Amino acid sequence: MAEKKRLVRSRTNRLVGGVLGGFADYFGWNANLLRLIYVLVSLAIPTHGVLGLLVYVVVMTFMPLDDSRPNTPNFRDLFRGGPASPQEPDRKVIHDVTEQDVKDHHKDGE
Numbered sequence: 001m002a003e004k005k006r007l008v009r010s011r012t013n014r015l016v017g018g019v020l021g022g023f024a025d026y027f028g029w030n031a032n033l034l035r036l037i038y039v040l041v042s043l044a045i046p047t048h049g050v051l052g053l054l055v056y057v058v059v060m061t062f063m064p065l066d067d068s069r070p071n072t073p074n075f076r077d078l079f080r081g082g083p084a085s086p087q088e089p090d091r092k093v094i095h096d097v098t099e100q101d102v103k104d105h106h107k108d109g110e
Helices: 019-027 031-044 050-062 075-080
Strands: none
Touching: 019 031, 019 050, 031 050
């Protein structure tokens, strides 16, 4: 069964809040072109962009954030007790190794 599309803020295609990236993903549009059109329309309104900014903030407040993201650590994981870095594969352990001093005559100028 095909997954139903949801109108959500984008986590990957975002410049500020991901609102226009979310709209672009939902409708299949180019996000940069949508951003340009939004800025031009906002500046064409007699309030000179204040209303456009207010609409963006209101939509960003009520539009849910995309929750289908890969399981990678982020800044919030540091405070939630999650992994601070991705799990590393098993490290190789070397046994029966002896240390030896290496004399480098070129360091001392000799």
